[in-house]
Amino acid sequence: MRVTQGCFSFLPDLTDEQIAAQVQYCLDKGWAVNIEFTDDPHPRNTYWDMWGLPMFDLRDAAGIMKELADCRRVYGDRYIRISGFDSSHGWESVRLSFIVNRPREEPGFRLDRQEAAGRNLHYSTHAYAAGRPEGERYSDH
């Protein structure tokens, strides 16, 4: 099951040229661009690991594309996303975030139903991949 998170996730995966164009858009707006990665695909997992430091004061996408290439070399079997952080007053938050790399196979999610008091049902989603220890979740595909 293809994970759809952030911008452009219903489009086919972006090419490097398209990613560079989006990154340049962020830089032209004055946002700091970050690269993050994870192997826990749960939609509520907001704490992704950061690749290096946030990249402030860049002017051109080439530097970020270089970092992305480095990140892919190490964590090419995981999800990688690029986010643009707007530090201007009143925003101070992520303005744009999109996935730039995903595992070759995404096993998807199991839906658990828990019967509670009365006839209530509690639902939870459980990523099949998350059943394995961190770091090994997508490695053998």
Add this chain to the structure above:
Amino acid sequence: MTQAQEQIKEQIRETPPATIDLRHEFADLGIGDVLDQLDSELIGLKPVKTRIREIASLLLVERIRQKMALATTFPTLHMSFTGNPGTGKTTVALRMAGILHKLGFVRRGHVISVTRDDLVGQYIGHTAPKTKEILKKAMGGVLFIDEAYYLYRPENERDYGQEAIEILLQVMEQQREDLVVILAGYGDRMEKFFQSNPGFRSRIAHHIDFPDYSDAELLWIAELMLQQQNYRFSPEAREAFTRYIGIRKAQPLFSNARSIRNALDRIRLRQANRIVAKLDRTLTADDVMSIEAGDVLASRVFTKGGGGTGEGR
């Protein structure tokens, strides 16, 4: 990809044109404007202007080759500026970014100006991230390393400068189209630096030596500086300043345009002092703009002696 590039690609796909109007191409790129601006704003510096002219011509030819569907390669544009103090190395480097941007060699045209401190770290493992961060900032523009010879400290074999040099070299080689590196420094020390880092010398295509200015050029520079600050020499003051240049040049620690700028700053001080000395009068704009011979002649350079070693004669 810009629209212009798109159009070029379209043309190639159709049929490469057999002939191309050179003048039209020249006007199209705006090379003429860039070169004219350079000629009018920078005085002297013949070798520098020649080299920029060559680079501009190369761009023009590359564009035409592209249109004719001939193979093109991105030229190496890393440069090294050597010369005595005050010959305009930094000024030209800062301007070079704008020129390369206009000519389409760099995408953004900003300059990141750094020295050793910005590239080399304090402890093990500090240098690589520091250098890489600077390189990332410089992508799409020009990285200007002033006094580059400080990067290499042969007397200390544990110096982290070598690490910064290796990272720099790697990026200079692999990402030639992403950034242009300009090294600057005094001639003799840069020579030593290149001797101990032969990799650097071979990766830099343009070694440009900045010559010292002649007396006439220095006077010209002085007048341009004054004009920019809305001052001017009276005819006698100009004559005095010509003599000043001749004497100052022969003295030790002369640093070309920088010495001229400092001299002008001191002359302005003396002019202000002269004006304020007589309070009971009305001033015109002309009074506060003009620099008199007395302002120049009060300089210590004249009293120290008429040239030569700086000792009284």
